[in-house]
Amino acid sequence: MNIEISEVANLPSKFGDFKVKAFKEGQKEHLVIYSDNLAEVPTVRVHSECLTGDAIGSLKCDCRDQLEYALKLASSSDGMVIYLRQEGRNIGLLNKINAYALQDKGLNTIEANHQLGFRTDERTYEIVTYILHHFGVKKIKLLTNNPDKINSISDIEIVERVPIIMDSNKYNIDYLNVKKDEMGHLL
Known part of the structure:
Protein backbone atom coordinates (compact mmCIF):
# COMPACT_ATOMS: atom_id res chain seq x y z
CA MET A 1 0.00 0.00 0.00
CA ASN A 2 1.35 3.40 -0.99
CA ILE A 3 -0.13 5.76 1.61
CA GLU A 4 0.69 9.41 2.25
CA ILE A 5 0.12 10.57 5.82
CA SER A 6 -0.45 14.14 6.96
CA GLU A 7 0.81 15.86 10.06
CA VAL A 8 -1.37 15.89 13.17
CA ALA A 9 -3.62 18.91 13.71
CA ASN A 10 -5.99 20.02 16.45
CA LEU A 11 -9.71 19.98 15.68
CA PRO A 12 -11.93 21.60 18.28
CA SER A 13 -15.55 20.70 17.48
CA LYS A 14 -18.99 20.85 19.01
CA PHE A 15 -18.47 17.17 19.92
CA GLY A 16 -15.18 17.73 21.74
CA ASP A 17 -11.54 18.53 21.15
CA PHE A 18 -9.87 16.10 18.77
CA LYS A 19 -6.68 15.45 16.90
CA VAL A 20 -6.94 14.75 13.15
CA LYS A 21 -4.69 13.06 10.65
CA ALA A 22 -5.32 12.38 6.95
CA PHE A 23 -4.31 9.28 5.01
CA LYS A 24 -4.13 9.53 1.21
CA GLU A 25 -4.72 6.22 -0.56
CA GLY A 26 -4.56 6.75 -4.32
CA GLN A 27 -7.16 9.43 -5.08
CA LYS A 28 -9.00 8.97 -1.78
CA GLU A 29 -8.16 11.01 1.28
CA HIS A 30 -9.46 9.52 4.52
CA LEU A 31 -9.64 11.34 7.85
CA VAL A 32 -8.98 9.98 11.32
CA ILE A 33 -10.57 11.96 14.16
CA TYR A 34 -9.31 10.84 17.55
CA SER A 35 -8.94 11.73 21.18
CA ASP A 36 -5.61 13.15 22.27
CA ASN A 37 -5.60 10.49 25.00
CA LEU A 38 -6.51 7.52 22.84
CA ALA A 39 -7.61 4.63 25.07
CA GLU A 40 -5.55 1.44 25.13
CA VAL A 41 -8.62 -0.34 23.74
CA PRO A 42 -10.44 2.49 21.97
CA THR A 43 -13.98 2.49 20.71
CA VAL A 44 -13.59 2.89 16.94
CA ARG A 45 -16.21 3.87 14.38
CA VAL A 46 -15.41 3.18 10.72
CA HIS A 47 -17.69 5.61 8.90
CA SER A 48 -18.05 5.82 5.13
CA GLU A 49 -18.63 9.24 3.64
CA CYS A 50 -22.24 10.24 3.01
CA LEU A 51 -22.40 13.82 1.75
CA THR A 52 -26.19 13.91 1.60
CA GLY A 53 -26.55 12.58 5.14
CA ASP A 54 -23.43 13.80 6.94
CA ALA A 55 -23.35 17.35 5.55
CA ILE A 56 -26.88 18.06 4.37
CA GLY A 57 -28.89 16.05 6.89
CA SER A 58 -30.75 13.76 4.49
CA LEU A 59 -33.50 11.77 6.18
CA LYS A 60 -33.13 8.91 3.64
CA CYS A 61 -30.40 7.33 5.80
CA ASP A 62 -29.11 7.29 9.36
CA CYS A 63 -25.54 8.30 8.48
CA ARG A 64 -25.44 11.73 10.11
CA ASP A 65 -26.99 10.43 13.32
CA GLN A 66 -24.43 7.62 13.41
CA LEU A 67 -21.54 10.00 12.75
CA GLU A 68 -22.61 12.46 15.44
CA TYR A 69 -23.14 9.65 17.94
CA ALA A 70 -19.70 8.24 17.13
CA LEU A 71 -18.00 11.62 17.55
CA LYS A 72 -19.67 12.17 20.93
CA LEU A 73 -18.62 8.69 22.02
CA ALA A 74 -15.06 9.15 20.73
CA SER A 75 -14.81 12.35 22.76
CA SER A 76 -16.19 10.86 25.98
CA SER A 77 -14.37 7.50 25.75
CA ASP A 78 -11.02 8.51 24.22
CA GLY A 79 -11.91 6.80 20.97
CA MET A 80 -11.53 7.26 17.24
CA VAL A 81 -13.61 7.81 14.11
CA ILE A 82 -12.09 6.66 10.83
CA TYR A 83 -13.88 8.62 8.09
CA LEU A 84 -13.49 6.76 4.81
CA ARG A 85 -14.06 8.54 1.51
CA GLN A 86 -16.38 5.89 0.02
CA GLU A 87 -19.44 7.88 -0.97
CA GLY A 88 -22.61 5.93 -1.70
CA ARG A 89 -21.24 2.53 -0.70
CA ARG A 123 -16.82 -0.55 -0.08
CA THR A 124 -13.51 -1.96 1.10
CA TYR A 125 -11.83 -1.66 4.48
CA GLU A 126 -8.16 -2.68 4.03
CA ILE A 127 -7.02 0.84 4.94
CA VAL A 128 -8.62 0.47 8.37
CA THR A 129 -6.11 -2.14 9.52
CA TYR A 130 -3.28 0.01 8.13
CA ILE A 131 -4.56 3.05 10.06
CA LEU A 132 -4.99 1.13 13.31
CA HIS A 133 -1.46 -0.29 12.99
CA HIS A 134 -0.17 3.23 12.35
CA PHE A 135 -1.60 4.33 15.71
CA GLY A 136 -0.25 1.23 17.47
CA VAL A 137 -3.76 -0.03 18.21
CA LYS A 138 -3.94 -3.79 18.76
CA LYS A 139 -7.44 -4.16 20.22
CA ILE A 140 -10.64 -2.22 19.63
CA LYS A 141 -14.28 -1.98 20.52
CA LEU A 142 -15.87 -1.67 17.08
CA LEU A 143 -18.91 0.60 16.84
CA THR A 144 -20.87 -0.99 13.99
CA ASN A 145 -23.88 -2.98 12.88
CA ASN A 146 -22.20 -4.08 9.64
CA PRO A 147 -20.83 -7.65 9.62
CA ASP A 148 -18.64 -6.82 6.59
CA LYS A 149 -16.69 -4.32 8.71
CA ILE A 150 -16.24 -6.89 11.47
CA ASN A 151 -15.02 -9.54 9.02
CA SER A 152 -12.71 -7.21 7.10
CA ILE A 153 -10.55 -6.00 9.96
CA SER A 154 -7.51 -8.25 10.22
CA ASP A 155 -4.59 -8.34 12.65
CA ILE A 156 -6.60 -6.30 15.15
CA GLU A 157 -8.53 -7.96 17.97
CA ILE A 158 -12.15 -6.84 18.17
CA VAL A 159 -12.87 -7.30 21.86
CA GLU A 160 -16.44 -6.05 21.54
CA ARG A 161 -18.92 -5.05 18.87
CA VAL A 162 -20.78 -2.00 20.09
CA PRO A 163 -24.17 -1.60 18.36
CA ILE A 164 -25.07 1.78 16.89
CA ILE A 165 -28.85 1.97 16.63
CA MET A 166 -30.50 5.21 15.58
CA ASP A 167 -34.16 6.09 15.47
CA SER A 168 -35.87 5.50 12.15
CA ASN A 169 -38.17 7.89 10.33
CA LYS A 170 -40.71 7.57 7.51
CA TYR A 171 -37.99 8.31 4.90
CA ASN A 172 -35.40 5.74 6.01
CA ILE A 173 -37.42 2.85 7.49
CA ASP A 174 -37.36 0.85 4.23
CA TYR A 175 -33.62 1.55 3.81
CA LEU A 176 -32.95 0.29 7.35
CA ASN A 177 -35.09 -2.81 6.78
CA VAL A 178 -33.11 -3.62 3.61
CA LYS A 179 -29.84 -3.24 5.55
CA LYS A 180 -31.17 -5.63 8.19
CA ASP A 181 -33.07 -8.17 6.08
CA GLU A 182 -30.94 -8.29 2.91
CA MET A 183 -27.47 -7.13 3.98
CA GLY A 184 -27.35 -8.86 7.37
CA HIS A 185 -26.80 -5.72 9.43
CA LEU A 186 -27.19 -6.35 13.14
CA LEU A 187 -30.12 -4.03 13.78
Whole structure:
Protein backbone atom coordinates (compact mmCIF):
# COMPACT_ATOMS: atom_id res chain seq x y z
CA MET A 1 0.00 0.00 0.00
CA ASN A 2 1.35 3.40 -0.99
CA ILE A 3 -0.13 5.76 1.61
CA GLU A 4 0.69 9.41 2.25
CA ILE A 5 0.12 10.57 5.82
CA SER A 6 -0.45 14.14 6.96
CA GLU A 7 0.81 15.86 10.06
CA VAL A 8 -1.37 15.89 13.17
CA ALA A 9 -3.62 18.91 13.71
CA ASN A 10 -5.99 20.02 16.45
CA LEU A 11 -9.71 19.98 15.68
CA PRO A 12 -11.93 21.60 18.28
CA SER A 13 -15.55 20.70 17.48
CA LYS A 14 -18.99 20.85 19.01
CA PHE A 15 -18.47 17.17 19.92
CA GLY A 16 -15.18 17.73 21.74
CA ASP A 17 -11.54 18.53 21.15
CA PHE A 18 -9.87 16.10 18.77
CA LYS A 19 -6.68 15.45 16.90
CA VAL A 20 -6.94 14.75 13.15
CA LYS A 21 -4.69 13.06 10.65
CA ALA A 22 -5.32 12.38 6.95
CA PHE A 23 -4.31 9.28 5.01
CA LYS A 24 -4.13 9.53 1.21
CA GLU A 25 -4.72 6.22 -0.56
CA GLY A 26 -4.56 6.75 -4.32
CA GLN A 27 -7.16 9.43 -5.08
CA LYS A 28 -9.00 8.97 -1.78
CA GLU A 29 -8.16 11.01 1.28
CA HIS A 30 -9.46 9.52 4.52
CA LEU A 31 -9.64 11.34 7.85
CA VAL A 32 -8.98 9.98 11.32
CA ILE A 33 -10.57 11.96 14.16
CA TYR A 34 -9.31 10.84 17.55
CA SER A 35 -8.94 11.73 21.18
CA ASP A 36 -5.61 13.15 22.27
CA ASN A 37 -5.60 10.49 25.00
CA LEU A 38 -6.51 7.52 22.84
CA ALA A 39 -7.61 4.63 25.07
CA GLU A 40 -5.55 1.44 25.13
CA VAL A 41 -8.62 -0.34 23.74
CA PRO A 42 -10.44 2.49 21.97
CA THR A 43 -13.98 2.49 20.71
CA VAL A 44 -13.59 2.89 16.94
CA ARG A 45 -16.21 3.87 14.38
CA VAL A 46 -15.41 3.18 10.72
CA HIS A 47 -17.69 5.61 8.90
CA SER A 48 -18.05 5.82 5.13
CA GLU A 49 -18.63 9.24 3.64
CA CYS A 50 -22.24 10.24 3.01
CA LEU A 51 -22.40 13.82 1.75
CA THR A 52 -26.19 13.91 1.60
CA GLY A 53 -26.55 12.58 5.14
CA ASP A 54 -23.43 13.80 6.94
CA ALA A 55 -23.35 17.35 5.55
CA ILE A 56 -26.88 18.06 4.37
CA GLY A 57 -28.89 16.05 6.89
CA SER A 58 -30.75 13.76 4.49
CA LEU A 59 -33.50 11.77 6.18
CA LYS A 60 -33.13 8.91 3.64
CA CYS A 61 -30.40 7.33 5.80
CA ASP A 62 -29.11 7.29 9.36
CA CYS A 63 -25.54 8.30 8.48
CA ARG A 64 -25.44 11.73 10.11
CA ASP A 65 -26.99 10.43 13.32
CA GLN A 66 -24.43 7.62 13.41
CA LEU A 67 -21.54 10.00 12.75
CA GLU A 68 -22.61 12.46 15.44
CA TYR A 69 -23.14 9.65 17.94
CA ALA A 70 -19.70 8.24 17.13
CA LEU A 71 -18.00 11.62 17.55
CA LYS A 72 -19.67 12.17 20.93
CA LEU A 73 -18.62 8.69 22.02
CA ALA A 74 -15.06 9.15 20.73
CA SER A 75 -14.81 12.35 22.76
CA SER A 76 -16.19 10.86 25.98
CA SER A 77 -14.37 7.50 25.75
CA ASP A 78 -11.02 8.51 24.22
CA GLY A 79 -11.91 6.80 20.97
CA MET A 80 -11.53 7.26 17.24
CA VAL A 81 -13.61 7.81 14.11
CA ILE A 82 -12.09 6.66 10.83
CA TYR A 83 -13.88 8.62 8.09
CA LEU A 84 -13.49 6.76 4.81
CA ARG A 85 -14.06 8.54 1.51
CA GLN A 86 -16.38 5.89 0.02
CA GLU A 87 -19.44 7.88 -0.97
CA GLY A 88 -22.61 5.93 -1.70
CA ARG A 89 -21.24 2.53 -0.70
CA ASN A 90 -18.26 3.46 -2.85
CA ILE A 91 -20.15 4.10 -6.10
CA GLY A 92 -19.47 7.85 -6.00
CA LEU A 93 -21.74 10.85 -5.61
CA LEU A 94 -23.01 10.94 -9.19
CA ASN A 95 -24.03 7.28 -9.12
CA LYS A 96 -25.47 7.65 -5.62
CA ILE A 97 -27.80 10.39 -6.88
CA ASN A 98 -28.73 8.18 -9.84
CA ALA A 99 -29.47 5.40 -7.33
CA TYR A 100 -31.63 7.85 -5.35
CA ALA A 101 -33.58 8.60 -8.55
CA LEU A 102 -34.19 4.87 -9.05
CA GLN A 103 -35.29 4.60 -5.42
CA ASP A 104 -37.75 7.43 -6.07
CA LYS A 105 -39.24 5.12 -8.74
CA GLY A 106 -39.69 2.25 -6.27
CA LEU A 107 -36.43 0.31 -6.27
CA ASN A 108 -34.72 -0.37 -2.97
CA THR A 109 -31.10 0.61 -2.34
CA ILE A 110 -29.72 -2.78 -3.42
CA GLU A 111 -31.89 -3.00 -6.54
CA ALA A 112 -30.85 0.52 -7.53
CA ASN A 113 -27.14 -0.32 -7.22
CA HIS A 114 -27.64 -3.48 -9.29
CA GLN A 115 -29.60 -1.56 -11.93
CA LEU A 116 -26.60 0.78 -12.24
CA GLY A 117 -24.22 -2.16 -12.67
CA PHE A 118 -22.77 -2.20 -9.16
CA ARG A 119 -22.63 -4.84 -6.47
CA THR A 120 -24.77 -4.38 -3.39
CA ASP A 121 -21.86 -2.75 -1.58
CA GLU A 122 -18.60 -1.70 -3.26
CA ARG A 123 -16.82 -0.55 -0.08
CA THR A 124 -13.51 -1.96 1.10
CA TYR A 125 -11.83 -1.66 4.48
CA GLU A 126 -8.16 -2.68 4.03
CA ILE A 127 -7.02 0.84 4.94
CA VAL A 128 -8.62 0.47 8.37
CA THR A 129 -6.11 -2.14 9.52
CA TYR A 130 -3.28 0.01 8.13
CA ILE A 131 -4.56 3.05 10.06
CA LEU A 132 -4.99 1.13 13.31
CA HIS A 133 -1.46 -0.29 12.99
CA HIS A 134 -0.17 3.23 12.35
CA PHE A 135 -1.60 4.33 15.71
CA GLY A 136 -0.25 1.23 17.47
CA VAL A 137 -3.76 -0.03 18.21
CA LYS A 138 -3.94 -3.79 18.76
CA LYS A 139 -7.44 -4.16 20.22
CA ILE A 140 -10.64 -2.22 19.63
CA LYS A 141 -14.28 -1.98 20.52
CA LEU A 142 -15.87 -1.67 17.08
CA LEU A 143 -18.91 0.60 16.84
CA THR A 144 -20.87 -0.99 13.99
CA ASN A 145 -23.88 -2.98 12.88
CA ASN A 146 -22.20 -4.08 9.64
CA PRO A 147 -20.83 -7.65 9.62
CA ASP A 148 -18.64 -6.82 6.59
CA LYS A 149 -16.69 -4.32 8.71
CA ILE A 150 -16.24 -6.89 11.47
CA ASN A 151 -15.02 -9.54 9.02
CA SER A 152 -12.71 -7.21 7.10
CA ILE A 153 -10.55 -6.00 9.96
CA SER A 154 -7.51 -8.25 10.22
CA ASP A 155 -4.59 -8.34 12.65
CA ILE A 156 -6.60 -6.30 15.15
CA GLU A 157 -8.53 -7.96 17.97
CA ILE A 158 -12.15 -6.84 18.17
CA VAL A 159 -12.87 -7.30 21.86
CA GLU A 160 -16.44 -6.05 21.54
CA ARG A 161 -18.92 -5.05 18.87
CA VAL A 162 -20.78 -2.00 20.09
CA PRO A 163 -24.17 -1.60 18.36
CA ILE A 164 -25.07 1.78 16.89
CA ILE A 165 -28.85 1.97 16.63
CA MET A 166 -30.50 5.21 15.58
CA ASP A 167 -34.16 6.09 15.47
CA SER A 168 -35.87 5.50 12.15
CA ASN A 169 -38.17 7.89 10.33
CA LYS A 170 -40.71 7.57 7.51
CA TYR A 171 -37.99 8.31 4.90
CA ASN A 172 -35.40 5.74 6.01
CA ILE A 173 -37.42 2.85 7.49
CA ASP A 174 -37.36 0.85 4.23
CA TYR A 175 -33.62 1.55 3.81
CA LEU A 176 -32.95 0.29 7.35
CA ASN A 177 -35.09 -2.81 6.78
CA VAL A 178 -33.11 -3.62 3.61
CA LYS A 179 -29.84 -3.24 5.55
CA LYS A 180 -31.17 -5.63 8.19
CA ASP A 181 -33.07 -8.17 6.08
CA GLU A 182 -30.94 -8.29 2.91
CA MET A 183 -27.47 -7.13 3.98
CA GLY A 184 -27.35 -8.86 7.37
CA HIS A 185 -26.80 -5.72 9.43
CA LEU A 186 -27.19 -6.35 13.14
CA LEU A 187 -30.12 -4.03 13.78
